[in-house]
Amino acid sequence: KAGVTQTPRYLIKTRGQQVTLSxxxxxxxRSVSWYQQTPGQGLQFLFEYxxxxxxxxxxxxxxxxxxxxxNSRSEMNVSTLELGDSALYxxxxxxxxxxxxxxxxxxxxxxxx
Amino acid sequence: xxxxxxxxxxLSVQEGRISILNCDYTNSMFDYFLWYKKYPAEGPTFLISxxxxxxxxxxxxxxVFLNKSAKHLSLHIxxxxxxxxxxxxxxxxxxxxxxxxxxxxxxxxTVNP
Numbered sequence: 001k002a003g004v005t006q007t008p009r010y011l012i013k014t015r016g017q018q019v020t021l022s023x024x025x026x027x028x029x030r031s032v033s034w035y036q037q038t039p040g041q042g043l044q045f046l047f048e049y050x051x052x053x054x055x056x057x058x059x060x061x062x063x064x065x066x067x068x069x070x071n072s073r074s075e076m077n078v079s080t081l082e083l084g085d086s087a088l089y090x091x092x093x094x095x096x097x098x099x100x101x102x103x104x105x106x107x108x109x110x111x112x113x
Numbered sequence: 114x115x116x117x118x119x120x121x122x123x124l125s126v127q128e129g130r131i132s133i134l135n136c137d138y139t140n141s142m143f144d145y146f147l148w149y150k151k152y153p154a155e156g157p158t159f160l161i162s163x164x165x166x167x168x169x170x171x172x173x174x175x176x177v178f179l180n181k182s183a184k185h186l187s188l189h190i191x192x193x194x195x196x197x198x199x200x201x202x203x204x205x206x207x208x209x210x211x212x213x214x215x216x217x218x219x220x221x222x223t224v225n226p
């Protein structure tokens with residue numbers, strides 16, 4: 001089985017721009033979650049999508065948004081980028097029933113200049 | 114409000130000795146706990162988990178202990194190997210498959226040859 005695929009792996013943007021990150025979950029996984037990792041802050045939950053609906057949302061400003069498509073692929077968007085948005089953005093997928101084990105992708109490293 | 118705490122940012126041990134990584138949580142509704150390992154430039158990978166109905170779970174060199182009354186869990190690695198050097202994240206959630214995972218900030222383990 002292919003793992004969770006995230007694109008792009010690395011990107012550089014400037015303040016004020018927007019960015020869209022993509023995630024393809026493991027085949028058959030219908031839930032996709034997004035996390036932000038910054039030095040010293042661990043993994044902070046952004047949101048989770050299931051069957052194209054946002055099911056959970058973390059404490060991030062409205063500049064952070066996401067969506068899920070009918071094939072379970074997901075995108076997240078950050079508008080009006082700030083320097084503090086520089087981070088590793090991780091996508092994870094899982095089956096919705098049973099154990100709460102997330103399978104993560106390798107992440108998208110965003111640098112905001 | 115940090116619900117999952119890993120108070121040691123780093124830990125250094127000698128190869129062959131035991132590594133003990135600690136994690137505390139504050140939310141009494143958490144009843145499922147996981148450990149993830151993360152190498153640089155890779156996403157976190159699932160290591161081991163434990164349900165609140167157990168106090169110990171073992172998988173090869175890795176054992177997780179749960180003390181519900183103290184809201185504390187620990188990961189033991191015996192014997193430690195240089196390849197175990199990574200950042201270890203503790204995570205917690207409620208049951209049911211619909212709860213988000215809440216992560217700690219991570220502990221960087223270095224195993225010296």
